Amino acid sequence: MTALSLDWSPLIPLSLLIGLAVLVGTALVAGILLRAGGIAWRTLAAAALLVALGNPAMVVEDREPLTDIGVVIVDETASQRVGDRAVRTATALEHIESSYGDDDSLELRVVRVGPGGGEAGSAPVDGTRLFGPLDRALAEIPRQRLAGAFLITDGQVHDAPAQNIASEIGAPVHTMLTGERNEGDRVLTVVEAPKFGLVGEIARVNVRIDDPAGTGLRQARLALRRDGADTSETVIVPVGIPHMIDLLVDRGGPSVFELEVEAGPQELSLANNRTVVVVNGVRDRLRVLLVSGQPHPGERTWRNLLKADPSVDLVHFTILRPPEKQDGTPVRELSLIAFPIRELFEIKLQEFDLIIFDNYQRRGVLPQFYLGNIANYVASGGALLEASGESFASAFSLFRTPLVEVLPGEPTGGVLEQPFRATVTDMGGRHPVTATLAGGGDDPDWGRWFRQIEVQPRSGAVVMEGAANQPLLILDRVGEGRVAQFASDHIWLWARNYEGGGPYNELLRRLAHWLMREPELEEDRLIGQLRNDQLEISRQSLEEDPSPVTVEFPSGRIEEVILSPERGGVDSGSLRVDEAGLYRLTDGSRTAVAAVGTLNPLEFTDLVTTETLLRPVAAATGGGIAWLQDGALPDLRRLNAGRDMAGNIAAGNRPWLGLRRNGEFTVQGVNQVSLLPALITLLVGLTAALLAWRRESR
Secondary structure (H helix, E strand, O other), X not given: OXXXXXXXXOOOOHHHHHXXXXXXXXXXXXXXXXXXXXXXXXXXXXXXXXXXXXXXXXXXXXXXXXOEEEEEEEEOOHHHHOOOHHHHHHHHHHHXXXXXXXXXXXXXXXXXXXXXXOEXXXXXXXXXXXXXXXXXXXXXXXXXXXXXXXXXXXXXXXXXXXXXXXXXXXXXXXXXXXXXXXXXXXXXXXXXXXXXXXXXXXXXXXXXXXXXXXXXXXEEEEEEEEOOOOXXXXXXXXXXXXXXXXXXXXXXXXXXXXXXXXXXXXXXXXXHHEEEEEEEEEOOOEEXXXXXXXXXXXXXXXXXXXXXXXXXXXXXXXXXXXXXXXXXXXXXXXXXXXXXXXXXXXXXXXXXXXXXXXXXXXXXXXXXXXXXXXXXXXXXXXXXXXXXXXXXHOOOOXXXXXXXXXXXXXXXXXXXXXXXXXXXXXXXXXXXXXXOOOOOOOOOOOOOEOOEEEEEEOOOEEEEEOXXXXXXXXXXXXXXXXXXXXXXXXXXXXXXXXXXXXXXHHHHHHHHHHHOOOHHHOOOEEEEEEEOOEEEEEEEOOOOOOOOEEEEXXXXXEEEEOOEEOOOOEEEEEEEOOOOEEEEEEOOOOEEEEEEOOOOOHHHOXXXXXXXXXXXXXXXXXXXXXXXXXXXXXXXXXXXXXOOOXXXXXXXXXXXXXXXXXXXXXXXXXXXXXXXXXXXXHHHHHHHHHHHHHHHHX
């Protein structure tokens, strides 16, 4: 393509040329007024001189036209899967590509926004983000070549710019809406929820259920489920006003509460009928009751360990009277401070998080009734640790009390008095309390112990063995509670660093946390955690389990993950995730939930198609909005700059949308040709001057 233009290259400064033209013009005007002869020839001579000094030239440019660029942002987020929106989205994109496919002057660039709310292949974000991808696409396009942009979406865009910012785009931004007018949907919203709650206390969550206008419903049933459990409880919640829900925080660590309201009279999706609240359980103070029997070297081991923790409130009683001293003195007179038996073991028993019996034997101090209370306390969710001394093998054993209902090890009557090293059993190698203890393994380098009570395990898991491969540590679940039983009172040798000692601090810490049901010490659980864009799945189990884990995505998609065995009874695997929301995991016997991104994503907060958010953008950029319902596709056009870029066709009120024709080009070469050669101009000027002189001479 070539283009012609006139170019002036004055031989003298332009200001001087203009001044000379003014003088010549003034002289000619004076000559005309005085009716001087030869004025016409003088004018021709002056014009020839001025034109020659202006040096006009014809410029011929060899131009290569540049294509205009249009951008199409395709919303493929989760809300676009509602109803026929996905089909309409595909149809609209095909319509745009076919309408402009034969136009060699236009290049279309398609950007897809994936299910995670951002560009396809990127990490999940909260909500639908269309203008971030649009800005990145525009950054690669010279603005003088930008023809405009199309947004194919349901209108629920969470990063729409302000009107004054949108105007800086400099080209029309059109919207094609994939939903239908007058849609309705029931929505469950968390108005306010605590992030933390005290264990054993109630956490209050403020929720609201919204129905489309005109339904007239006043209340709805709300199901509450904890940590992916199969069972749930139901509460009645009013519609349209905030309502407080009470959640019991029954353990430390995060608890995931799922709230789901029943389907409403109008529904686009049930995805926003569900919401999730995560409450991290924290213990205000751990209340521990330590009851020591006859004095022994290991008594202070327990006391020092518990007192060193500032979060522990320790109540410690030591019974100093030896069993052989029976002189008839009443029990209440045997201590300086009266032992508050009734207060501790009846009135305030349920307030303790853990009860420890250290080398205790029956001496008539605790009546059988109160020991029965402790058994009931364990069955109803309490924690008991029994560290056995020699007395456990005697007639004064705690096993001969109501605690027999909860103790997992039965004494045989034998006491092994010989050196031995504690070892972790195969079961203990898979239990989080004893697995991966420092210095353990097949041949542990721990210091030796010298006394062990022979017990026969009746229930529970034997995680450590001692002399003659006899059970040393047994862990058991009783009802809702937990019990740990040490068949030796020599752990204090590790605390004294005898023969190098052993990991007594870590072992007792893990033991206490397992008894108090801390999640990280659970021996049978399924866990899902997000790291970067990978869902890391781990399964803790006491038995080998080859079953795969089924993962349900927030959108309902199902995938299976095969786990690989690792150390400490853990199987692990990973899965790449591209959706924000709640993932459900199950292996057939265990269930878990994992949150990716925002727990209650903006994507599902409102699924009703709207033009409200994008109308200001269209107004600021000169774009238009078209609804695609009932198969109505807008007419697409190319228009020159300065024209309207959107409107309605008179017949049928069908909308039309246009992309700007910029006409940009690059210059490949330039050829300049002088219009008035100097010789010709000189001859014309001299000839005109001679004719003017001849005319005057007459």
